[in-house]
Amino acid sequence: MSSDLMPTEAIKRIVRDAYRNVPPTTEAVARRIYSPEALAGVPMSAICRSLGVADHLSWATIEPGDTVLDVGCGGGIDSIIAAHRAGPSGRVIALDFLPEMLERTAQAARLAGVETVEPLLGEMEGIPLPDASVDLVISNGVINLSARKGRAMAECARVLRPGGRLCVSDLTVDQDHLPPEIVTQPAAWAGCVAGALSEEGFLHKLDRAGFRDIEVVSHEPLSIDDCSLYPLFPEHVIDLMRRLIPPERHPQVAIAIVVRASRP
Numbered sequence: 001m002s003s004d005l006m007p008t009e010a011i012k013r014i015v016r017d018a019y020r021n022v023p024p025t026t027e028a029v030a031r032r033i034y035s036p037e038a039l040a041g042v043p044m045s046a047i048c049r050s051l052g053v054a055d056h057l058s059w060a061t062i063e064p065g066d067t068v069l070d071v072g073c074g075g076g077i078d079s080i081i082a083a084h085r086a087g088p089s090g091r092v093i094a095l096d097f098l099p100e101m102l103e104r105t106a107q108a109a110r111l112a113g114v115e116t117v118e119p120l121l122g123e124m125e126g127i128p129l130p131d132a133s134v135d136l137v138i139s140n141g142v143i144n145l146s147a148r149k150g151r152a153m154a155e156c157a158r159v160l161r162p163g164g165r166l167c168v169s170d171l172t173v174d175q176d177h178l179p180p181e182i183v184t185q186p187a188a189w190a191g192c193v194a195g196a197l198s199e200e201g202f203l204h205k206l207d208r209a210g211f212r213d214i215e216v217v218s219h220e221p222l223s224i225d226d227c228s229l230y231p232l233f234p235e236h237v238i239d240l241m242r243r244l245i246p247p248e249r250h251p252q253v254a255i256a257i258v259v260r261a262s263r264p
């Protein structure tokens, strides 16, 4: 369902409801995405709430002392990995619009013995941070959930200092390949598929938001079996996908890209 057919507020409500009560059952997602080395030092509570789409942090340059903003931190897995890399003189601002997610991130950071993760309640379309206050923006499977993706990207650019970097992962799809019966399922939006852009559309919006040196450094196909690892996709949506998407496309219903860019 494209955002011009569904009101912005309705999309936000669907996403909030889906993520507020998401169960801690996604260890398999974390094991699929991250290397064992990346997960060392991450508490199981965060591993079991991994809802991202790729290991963008393996492509991110994180310097000791960096101020990192994790947009849509969820259960905190990337915030904790980033905090380890930014060291005790760094900061990781963990932004999410659900207080429940921030509590989960704070608790996981305590369990990891990390004191530099700072939960921040707010929306990616209006990030409650000053201009030019961050060295690096990271985000994993979040921007596609917004009905105002260009606005969210512009906010990421605004909070970055000149020369600051962006390193995000997100799903891209060819919407023409998704049958309308799937596109109109609210769960498919919450599952990061129905609201996703094409790769070209994603890169165009980053450019419009003021980013430069934009490069896609990784492409990973997402299969229907991969989708079924996420509790966001109820069984009836997975069944619909299996029935309505031609079998030759089952191994690749979406592509997780990792994009790096910088703010001039």
Ligand SMILES: C[S@@+](CC[C@H](N)C(=O)[O-])C[C@H]1O[C@@H](n2cnc3c(N)ncnc32)[C@H](O)[C@@H]1O
Residues within 6 Å of the ligand: 015, 019, 049, 050, 051, 052, 053, 071, 072, 073, 074, 075, 076, 077, 078, 095, 096, 097, 098, 101, 122, 123, 124, 125, 139, 140, 141, 142, 145, 146, 192
């Ligand atoms: C797919 S999950 C990804 C979580 C985390 N990045 C990870 O890799 O596990 C999306 C997260 O983004 C948050 N979120 C969705 N829309 C948001 C918005 N408009 N502003 C801030 N956070 C949002 C959700 O609450 C959820 O925690």
